[in-house]
Amino acid sequence: MLKFNKKLILSASTAAALAVLTAGCMGGSASTSNTTTEVNGKATIDGGSTYPVMNGKTGPYYVNPQVAADAPKINNGRVPTANELAAWNTDIMPDGTGLPEGSGTADEGSDIYDAKCVACHGDFGSGGGGYPSLSKGNAYDLQKTLTNNRWKDPEADGPVREFGSYWPQASTLFWYIKDGMPHPFTKSLTDDEVYSLVAYILNINEMKIDGVDVDDDYVLNREKFLKIKMPNRDGFEPNIDGPDALNDVRAYYANPTNFGAQNLKKGAVRCMTNCQKETARTIYIKNGGIKDFLPPMSDVRSLPKEKKVAVDAAAVYKNTCEMCHGNGVGPGLGAKSDWAPYLADGIDSVYKKGIHGTDGGMPAKGGSSLSDADFKTVVDYLINGK
Ligand code: HEC
Numbered sequence: 391m392l393k394f395n396k397k398l399i400l401s402a403s404t405a406a407a408l409a410v411l412t413a414g415c416m417g418g419s420a421s422t423s424n425t426t427t428e429v430n431g432k433a434t435i436d437g438g439s440t441y442p443v444m445n446g447k448t449g450p451y452y453v454n455p456q457v458a459a460d461a462p463k464i465n466n467g468r469v470p471t472a473n474e475l476a477a478w479n480t481d482i483m484p485d486g487t488g489l490p491e492g493s494g495t496a497d498e499g500s501d502i503y504d505a506k507c508v509a510c511h512g513d514f515g516s517g518g519g520g521y522p523s524l525s526k527g528n529a530y531d532l533q534k535t536l537t538n539n540r541w542k543d544p545e546a547d548g549p550v551r552e553f554g555s556y557w558p559q560a561s562t563l564f565w566y567i568k569d570g571m572p573h574p575f576t577k578s579l580t581d582d583e584v585y586s587l588v589a590y591i592l593n594i595n596e597m598k599i600d601g602v603d604v605d606d607d608y609v610l611n612r613e614k615f616l617k618i619k620m621p622n623r624d625g626f627e628p629n630i631d632g633p634d635a636l637n638d639v640r641a642y643y644a645n646p647t648n649f650g651a652q653n654l655k656k657g658a659v660r661c662m663t664n665c666q667k668e669t670a671r672t673i674y675i676k677n678g679g680i681k682d683f684l685p686p687m688s689d690v691r692s693l694p695k696e697k698k699v700a701v702d703a704a705a706v707y708k709n710t711c712e713m714c715h716g717n718g719v720g721p722g723l724g725a726k727s728d729w730a731p732y733l734a735d736g737i738d739s740v741y742k743k744g745i746h747g748t749d750g751g752m753p754a755k756g757g758s759s760l761s762d763a764d765f766k767t768v769v770d771y772l773i774n775g776k
């Protein structure tokens with residue numbers, strides 16, 4: 391764990407913000423001294439540590455004194471009442487804990503679905519538009535796609551992970567709908583309505599309970615619900631089922647060899663730093679680069695210098711300027727008397743007007759895309775005739 395042990399000297403104003411902040415983080419035990427306060431490295435009740443505050447900031451971030459002032463109130467909150475807890479404690483567990491009595495048919499569920507769910511989850515739970523599908527077909531068939539290995543069999547379908555094919559427990563479906571759907575009018579469904587919707591979703595996933603098809607008229611109730619066995623019930627590792635699931639999962643993850651790490655030989659110590667053996671081949675790029683490439687790869691880091699190619703003023707004139715300047719529209723090539731009035735304002739004015747164009751009919755840069763410098767070269771050529 392990182393240790394901060396510097397003492398911070400705080401100004402009076404930052405000490406005030408700091409005092410509430412540390413009080414918030416450390417259960418009110420912080421010193422409120424406004425000269426020297428040690429906050430760094432003190433463990434908080436949740437196992438973290440306080441952030442150092444200096445000049446009203448922690449790192450690059452300003453501490454909002456208002457939020458900090460509220461912190462102690464949150465921290466000193468009261469124990470929730472039994473009713474408040476019950477309102478939050480809504481989970482429905484695989485063993486039936488939390489599962490209410492009630493009943494409904496897939497047929498009834500279909501009507502509720504069309505009224506309250508279809509807008510987002512699509513016809514027959516097909517999903518789309520960013521909303522999850524609730525069925526993609528026969529759950530038992532689709533469960534088999536979960537172990538498809540497209541590396542070995544490129545023709546195989548990718549794994550289909552939706553309620554019917556993937557979820558290990560139906561209790562999650564009941565809980566999810568009862569607690570979180572229909573978005574955004576959550577908790578608006580009666581228990582019977584949820585039973586109907588669950589029956590409908592089982593129906594469109596072509597599922598059976600105890601070997602019996604959940605057809606349109608199937609009456610789903612608490613007793614039958616608890617007999618649902620999801621196709622992928624045993625498809626998870628570690629085993630997340632049963633009363634000891636939590637400990638099973640902990641034990642599983644306590645042993646890294648369960649998820650890919652290799653067993654060490656007896657007495658060996660696991661390498662933690664500079665473990666890469668220096669077996670990688672080194673390729674040296676000698677002067678002139680790698681010869682196998684055409685053109686050879688360069689080992690020069692900077693870009694090659696651009697070669698300045700002088701503009702061919704005569705050619706540009708011919709292609710771009712002559713149609714006007716060679717036909718009496720605009721001063722002629724090398725025609726001193728034509729140019730005299732323009733040059734009266736100085737060559738810089740002539741360049742400038744040529745670059746920006748004039749109301750008298752000269753298009754900007756003569757319609758070319760020359761750089762300013764190149765254009766000037768062409769102007770020189772145009773004025774002098776060489
Ligand atoms: C306004 C849109 C909207 C409506 C209406 C709606 N849902 Fe949902 N539903 C969502 C969204 C969004 C998600 C995914 C939420 C997430 O993943 O965080 C979702 C998730 C779900 C899931 C979990 C699916 C999964 O594979 O993760 C179920 C089951 C579900 N809804 C059932 C229903 C039922 C039943 C109704 C009707 C009573 C309903 N929803 C109505 C938007 C909606």
Ligand code: HEC
Nearest residue numbers: 710711714719720732740743744748750751752756768769
């Ligand atoms: C579409 C016709 C046309 C083309 C193409 C054209 N010019 Fe002109 N140019 C004119 C006319 C007309 C004038 C006179 C403008 C005026 O008196 O305001 C002029 C004036 C100029 C002037 C003098 C600007 C001033 O007012 O001082 C320069 C410099 C010039 N052109 C350069 C060029 C160059 C270089 C090209 C080719 C890259 C070119 N022009 C192409 C029509 C053209």
